[in-house]
Amino acid sequence: MSKKILVWFRNDLRLHDNEMLVEAIAKSDSILPVYILDPRLFGETKYDTLKTGNIRGQFILESVASLRTSLKQIGGNLLIAEGHPEDIIPQLVQEYEITEVYHHREVAREETHISTLLENALWKLRINLKHFIGHTLYNKEDLPFPIKDIPDAFNQFKKKIERDSIIKPCFLAPDRINVAEVIDWGTLSTLNDFSLVPQLKDQRSDFEFVGGEASGIAHLHKVILAMQQAATAKNLILASKLSAWLAMGCLSPRKVYWEIKKMETTPNTKAMFNHILLGLLWRDYFRFMFKKYGNTFFNPDGFGSQGPVDIENEKENFNKWKNAQTGFAVVDAVMTELNQTGYISNIARQTAALYLVNNLEVSWIFGAAYFEEKLIDYNPASNWGNWANMAGVGNDQKTKSVFDLDKNIKNLDPKGNYALTWAS
Numbered sequence: 001m002s003k004k005i006l007v008w009f010r011n012d013l014r015l016h017d018n019e020m021l022v023e024a025i026a027k028s029d030s031i032l033p034v035y036i037l038d039p040r041l042f043g044e045t046k047y048d049t050l051k052t053g054n055i056r057g058q059f060i061l062e063s064v065a066s067l068r069t070s071l072k073q074i075g076g077n078l079l080i081a082e083g084h085p086e087d088i089i090p091q092l093v094q095e096y097e098i099t100e101v102y103h104h105r106e107v108a109r110e111e112t113h114i115s116t117l118l119e120n121a122l123w124k125l126r127i128n129l130k131h132f133i134g135h136t137l138y139n140k141e142d143l144p145f146p147i148k149d150i151p152d153a154f155n156q157f158k159k160k161i162e163r164d165s166i167i168k169p170c171f172l173a174p175d176r177i178n179v180a181e182v183i184d185w186g187t188l189s190t191l192n193d194f195s196l197v198p199q200l201k202d203q204r205s206d207f208e209f210v211g212g213e214a215s216g217i218a219h220l221h222k223v224i225l226a227m228q229q230a231a232t233a234k235n236l237i238l239a240s241k242l243s244a245w246l247a248m249g250c251l252s253p254r255k256v257y258w259e260i261k262k263m264e265t266t267p268n269t270k271a272m273f274n275h276i277l278l279g280l281l282w283r284d285y286f287r288f289m290f291k292k293y294g295n296t297f298f299n300p301d302g303f304g305s306q307g308p309v310d311i312e313n314e315k316e317n318f319n320k321w322k323n324a325q326t327g328f329a330v331v332d333a334v335m336t337e338l339n340q341t342g343y344i345s346n347i348a349r350q351t352a353a354l355y356l357v358n359n360l361e362v363s364w365i366f367g368a369a370y371f372e373e374k375l376i377d378y379n380p381a382s383n384w385g386n387w388a389n390m391a392g393v394g395n396d397q398k399t400k401s402v403f404d405l406d407k408n409i410k411n412l413d414p415k416g417n418y419a420l421t422w423a424s
Contacts, residue, residue, distance in 0.1 A: 002029035004096060004180055008089060008103040009035045009078070010111075010249075011379070012134055013063045014213040015070050017170035017252035020102045020132040025174055032096055032180045033071055034089065035064050037082045038114070042194040047369040054196040055342030056244075056376045059211040063248045065188055066212025076177040080186035082193075086117035093127055096180050104249075105131040107290040108380035109298065136284045137253040138165050140291075147291050152396045154285050161281075170254050202340040204421055209244050209343065209376055216245030220259055223276075227260075227269045240276050241343070243377035246283065253280050286385035289395055297384045300365050302393030310361035317360040321352070322370050324424040330409050331355045333422035342376035347412045353390035354405040364391035 005028040007021060013035075015021065024031045041060075042052050052060070068078040081088050089101060101122060106112055119129045133140055140147065144164035151157045191198055201208060209215075223240055245251040260276050263269045290297065300306050310317065320326050324335035334348045344352070349371070356367045368387035372378050388394040390403060413419055 003099045004028060004030050004032060006032045006034055006089065006092060006096070006098045006101045008085065008101060009033065009067065010104055010106065011247065012104045012249035013067045014216075014250050014252060015067075015074075015173035016213070016217075017134070017255050018173070019134055019171050020104055022171045022174065023132075024102050025177055028099075030178045030180045031076075032079060032092065032098060032182070033076060033177075034079045034081070034092065035067070036085045036088055037064075037080070037189050038084060039082065039194070040084070040110070040114075042196070045369050045372075047366050049366075049369045050373045052194075053342070053373040054191055055199050055374070056378060057191050057194060057196050058198055059209055059244060059342075059376050060248065061188060061191065062211030062215075063213075063250050064211075066214055066250070068185075068188070070213055071177065071179075074174060074176050076179040077182070077185045079182055080188050082189055084117075085114055086121050089118055090121045090125060090127075093122065093125055096182075098127065101127060101129045102132060103129065104134050106380075107287055108384075109295045111380070134252070135249065136287055137167055137257055137280045138284055139168060140288070142166060142168070143288070147288060150288050150292055152289075154282070154396060157285050157288075158281050161284075167254060167257055170252060170258060199340075199342070205337075205341045207241060207341075207343070209241075211244075211248065211250065213245075213250045216242070216250040217255075219245065220251060220256060224259060224263055227263050227272050228266060240272070240279070242276070243279070244343070246280075247377045247379045253283065256280065283379075283382055286381040289385060290381045293395060296395070297381075297388050298365075300363055300393075302388045302391070303395045304393045306364060306391050306393050307357065308361050309363050314362050314366075318356070318362045318366045318370075321356050321360060321362065321367075326355070326360070328355060328359075329416075329419040329423070330413050332424055333413075333419040336422045336424040338371075338374050342374055345412070347408055349386070350390060350403060351405065351408045351412055353387060354403055354408065357391050358405065364388070364393070 005024040007024045012018060042050065042057065044050060064080065071078050092098065093101065106115065122129050138161055142165050144160055151160065220242060242251060242256055246253060256276065257280060260273055264273050296302060322335060324332040324339065326332055331352055334344055334352045338344045353364065353367055356362050357364050364387050368384050371383055375383065385394065
């Protein structure tokens with residue numbers, strides 16, 4: 001009997017630097033690439049928010065379509081289905097006589113729960129679910145400490161791994177694949193199927209995200225070109241915007257690192273290189289913290305105790321904040337930009353969070369849930385980890401007093417132009 005491996009794509013929508021795909025091709029006679037649109041990804045939360053809003057929803061659909069196109073170009077295809085993976089994949093295993101299932105491991109509770117449900121269902125069929133790790137710059141096994149001993153302080157984490165760990169080279173993208181014979185590869189859903197309406201482009205935004213590996217690599221090359229042409233690195237800090245493609249796995253962090261590293265010795269580019277590297281390290285840090293501490297990041301009190309919450313006015317204040325109606329110009333501008341584009345800078349995120357938690361006395365959990373809906377570059381570890389830090393309940397309790405709203409506003413909008421541009 002020929003060996004067939006089902007490759008379940010999740011937040012790893014790329015051909016380059018994809019160990020799971022490379023190994024599946026090497027160890028099988030044919031593979032079955034699968035992507036499943038899980039309706040739970042588009043459901044409602046208990047905070048009256050959506051798991052996925054229309055802007056990221058569109059980006060996800062574009063990324064899946066791009067992956068299918070890339071697979072077709074090398075002789076393959078992508079089976080697209082809608083439903084629960086733990087129901088659909090066992091059916092596919094039986095229908096196509098699959099011998100093993102591959103997927104990338106996640107770290108947050110909802111994603112890992114789905115993996116567990118699938119693993120249990122496959123176990124009944126005596127089929128193995130093999131886990132791969134491909135979302136971080138540094139591999140877990142290359143860290144200079146076990147997960148349980150990872151330093152809680154980011155600076156210590158950064159110092160130790162930069163000194164004692166290596167960043168591995170990328171896996172090459174396959175140039176040919178052999179896929180199982182499938183009669184119906186499925187049709188990709190639209191936003192309307194999930195009761196979402198496409199977002200019109202806001203003319204105040206000078207940037208547009210398009211999902212997919214090809215778009216991600218093209219944007220990475222634009223960043224590198226901008227680095228080459230920049231007179232000063234300072235002009236570049238706002239130009240990277242790679243996070244959405246990283247979040248969906250359209251870009252590998254190692255791909256970004258090695259491409260940017262080629263520019264490290266070019267004059268005026270070191271600050272930009274360090275800026276991008278710092279972002280990649282923060283992604284790794286929060287992901288490893290989630291592996292270390294599990295779901296503590298989803299608890300309102302986190303690793304400490306959250307500040308005062310105005311229970312009586314919490315819902316009203318939260319609605320004012322998310323609808324850009326607080327009356328505080330800079331915060332309303334931040335929320336307008338977020339609502340219209342799905343993307344705001346890191347300092348804008350901090351500003352909105354500090355105002356919600358400290359000035360409006362709304363539990364940070366509501367803010368994190370709203371960012372989950374709206375951010376085009378949402379990933380659970382970075383979003384909930386950062387929000388916990390902002391609220392002073394993160395795992396590194398030494399950071400409780402380092403955030404300053406007034407200082408943030410001066411850095412975000414020193415001349416008032418930002419508030420003027422994004423006035424709702």
